[in-house]
Amino acid sequence: MxxxxxxxxxxxxxxxxxxxxxxxxxxxxxxxxxxxxxxxxxxxxxxxxxxxxxxxxxxxxxxxxxxxxxxxxxxxxxxxxxxxxxxxxxxxxxxxxxxxxxxxxxxxxxxxxxxxxxxxxxxxxxxxxxxxxxxxxxxxxxxxxxxxxxxxxxxxxxxxxxxxxxxxxxxxxxxxxxxxxxxxxxxxxxxxxxxxxxxxxxxxxxxxxxxxxxxxxxxxxxxxxxxxxxxxxxxxxxxxxxxxxxxxxxGGKGANIIFADADEKAVARGVRQCMGNTGQSCNAPTRMLVARDIYDAAVKTAITVVEGMAVAQAQEKGPHLGPVVSEVQFNKIQGLIQAGIDEGARLVAGGVGRPAGLNRGYFVRPTVFADVDPDMTIAREEIFGPVLSMIPFDSEAQALSIANDTPYGLTDYVQTGDAARARRMARRLRAGMVEINGNSRGAGAPFGGTRQxxxxxxxxxxxxxxxxxxxxxxxxxx
The missing domain is CATH 3.40.605.10 (Aldehyde Dehydrogenase; Chain A, domain 1)
Incomplete structure (x- = not known):
């Protein structure tokens, strides 16, 4: 030691x-x-x-x-x-x-x-x-x-x-x-x-x-x-x-707003961004808001992506997820996953407990909830673990309202083929940072948020x- x-x-x-x-x-x-x-x-x-x-x-x-x-x-x-x-x-x-x-x-x-x-x-x-x-x-x-x-x-x-x-x-x-x-x-x-x-x-x-x-x-x-x-x-x-x-x-509770005209990789990209660093990033897009026209297909894609994710010990090489940092974090995340189940969100991937084959270490199952109500605990609290909440929306105005209905304001994400809509959303989202269509911000771009x-x-x-x-x-x- x-x-x-x-x-x-x-x-x-x-x-x-x-x-x-x-x-x-x-x-x-x-x-x-x-x-x-x-x-x-x-x-x-x-x-x-x-x-x-x-x-x-x-x-x-x-x-x-x-x-x-x-x-x-x-x-x-x-x-x-x-x-x-x-x-x-x-x-x-x-x-x-x-x-x-x-x-x-x-x-x-x-x-x-x-x-x-x-x-x-x-x-x-x-x-x-x-x-x-x-x-x-x-x-x-x-x-x-x-x-x-x-x-x-x-x-x-x-x-x-x-x-x-x-x-x-x-x-x-x-x-x-x-x-x-x-x-x-x-x-x-x-x-x-x-x-x-x-x-x-x-x-x-x-x-x-x-x-x-x-x-x-x-x-x-x-x-x-x-x-x-x-x-x-x-x-x-x-x-x-x-x-x-x-x-x-x-902290943050980033919204990732996916319109029907988003590129075909938008959902998979959003899932991976949410799960990256085992979900332990303040700017993770943990709320995926999806246009209702493509919502069912998006849920299927999210399930496929998460089910393809490996979880393993940190010292092993490869593109897997590692553990969360501590017992305190592990227990907090488990409690919030259970809260999502108890409050009626539809669990479509993952869930409570460790992944199969890992009975020691602070390993969490990559988890996706569908049909999440914006007022549910998992949609409002920063989980800081590999947990995605998927929420359907019917209009641009509704998506904007859901996205901004949070005490946080760090990073939001917009996926659309309509450049005018992307700019409109970027101006109206109450966040310190907005990323459009998977484009990372450049070197020297300011990092920080608003509100809480x-x-x-x-x-x-x-x-x-x-x-x-x-x-x-x-x-x-x-």
């Missing part, structure tokens, strides 16, 4: 002030694979003090020097990407091929985007031709607390750490205690790249402990959090007393500017 009790503070690995051992569980086997320590207030204070001491120098480090360090970090990451995939697969159950091609690769892609964004960004600009002696200075907000989830570890760590570095902020990262190994490997890479001591710090802990300590800390200027809506609300309240900036990327899916954006120039303050200066003379 791996011993990962140390924290990375002020450019060195150090023991926690007080030992609080916590076992990391391999979700494929339900056995411990590593032991970490959960930090306490003294550890948080040490890390924040290190970041605060490093801020003034890092803030005024020239852009070219920050770029060079970030480029070195990216090169180190590429050279160790296989190790990163193995860590992610071990800690949160992503099948090893998917862990390399998608999970670890997401870190590479976001590093490249952050570097390209910084290279082109102007931190010092004139207000306008009408005011040639007014200057706008974009300055780092200060010391930031970064709290990241277990479901896409490097996707979220890199989306926060690299823009914060680029902005000139110093930081304390608290990764999920359920899946901390990838972040600790990332800290090794930061150390090897040679960032100044205190720019990046890592303290493991849970939300009640280190998470709350960062949120309320008077020397933290900003919190960037990805996780549940419940935790996001608690962080916002905790941060209010110090009036720090809080950016939140929270959070606030703020990650990626590209929008993600960089979340970590910047705007200073307006008059009387500037060259």
């Amino acid at each position: 791996l011993d990962k009790r140390a924290f990375y503070i002020n450019g060195a690995w150090s023991a926690p002030e007080t030992a609080q051992d916590f076992e990391v569980i391999n979700p494929s086997t339900e056995e411990p694979c590593a032991v970490i320590s959960l930090g306490d207030q003294a550890d948080t204070d040490r890390a924040v003090a290190a970041a605060r001491a490093a801020f003034d120098n890092w803030m005024f480090t020239p852009k070219a020097a920050r770029l060079a360090l970030m480029e070195k970090l990216a090169a180190i990451y590429e050279s160790r990407k296989g190790e990163m995939a193995e860590a992610i697969s071990l800690e949160m159950g992503a099948p090893i091929d998917m862990a390399l091609a998608a999970q670890a690769e997401a870190g590479s892609e976001h590093m490249a985007d952050a570097i390209n964004t910084l290279r082109a960004y102007e931190f010092d600009r004139m207000l306008g031709d009408h005011a040639p002696n007014d200057r706008i200075l974009m300055e780092p907000i200060g010391v930031v607390g970064l709290i990241t989830p277990w479901n896409w570890p490097m996707n979220q760590v890199v989306l926060k750490v690299l823009p914060a570095m680029a902005a000139g902020c110093t930081m304390v990262l608290k990764p999920s205690e359920i899946a901390p190994l990838s972040s600790m490997l990332f800290a090794e890479m930061v150390d090897a790249a040679g960032f100044p001591a205190g720019v990046f710090n890592l303290v493991n802990g849970d939300g009640i402990g280190v998470g709350s300590q960062l949120s309320a800390h008077p020397d933290i200027d900003m919190i960037s959090f990805t996780g549940s809506t419940r935790a996001g609300a608690a962080i916002t309240k905790s941060a209010a007393d110090t009036v720090k900036r809080v950016t939140l990327e929270l 899916s959070g606030n703020g954006r990650e990626g590209g120039v929008w993600g960089l500017e979340e970590f910047l303050e705007v200073k307006s200066v008059s009387g500037w003379a060259e």
Whole structure:
């Protein structure tokens, strides 16, 4: 079993002030694979003090020097990407091929985007031709607390750490205690790249402990959090007393609206998107709204796709689904599948219990419900597992009404051959992101939601500017 009790503070690995051992569980086997320590207030204070001491120098480090360090970090990451995939697969159950091609690769892609964004960004600009002696200075907000989830570890760590570095902020990262190994490997890479001591710090802990300590800390200027809506609300309240900036990327209940003129692969594509990462993605299209003319055929297609999906242990190669991350998640998902049955949704694939042949590990049967009423629990709650709810609709207006009838607003999807209708739907859907006809959003596109899916954006120039303050200066003379 791996011993990962140390924290990375002020450019060195150090023991926690007080030992609080916590076992990391391999979700494929339900056995411990590593032991970490959960930090306490003294550890948080040490890390924040290190970041605060490093801020003034890092803030005024020239852009070219920050770029060079970030480029070195990216090169180190590429050279160790296989190790990163193995860590992610071990800690949160992503099948090893998917862990390399998608999970670890997401870190590479976001590093490249952050570097390209910084290279082109102007931190010092004139207000306008009408005011040639007014200057706008974009300055780092200060010391930031970064709290990241277990479901896409490097996707979220890199989306926060690299823009914060680029902005000139110093930081304390608290990764999920359920899946901390990838972040600790990332800290090794930061150390090897040679960032100044205190720019990046890592303290493991849970939300009640280190998470709350960062949120309320008077020397933290900003919190960037990805996780549940419940935790996001608690962080916002905790941060209010110090009036720090809080950016939140929270839950979702994405609608995938499939019109009768959608392409023939639309239903199968939507099912696979819902089930990807074993359903553990906040932007998964978990509500499939289908035009009634093609609804019965769509249900048959969904059944065929799901019945063709394999489920296996994370270390096995191949395009299968792995386990969900933990016993807590497994039990939650089982309860929601049972709720769907009890409330009268038509179970057409999957169901409660583990897949055949898997009697250990947090494995869930890929599940499809048809004839789901929009008011049912499975249509309203974020399940965060491989469960699809299929809902028929009779008109564009009805589809839009069902799609928007949710407290969330992260990602919605539209499938239609009518370009004018696609644009019309994209404008009317209350979501931070809309994907049309299976087209992924481009590099640097902003990621984030509205309403209870959070606030703020990650990626590209929008993600960089979340970590910047705007200073307006008059009387500037060259």
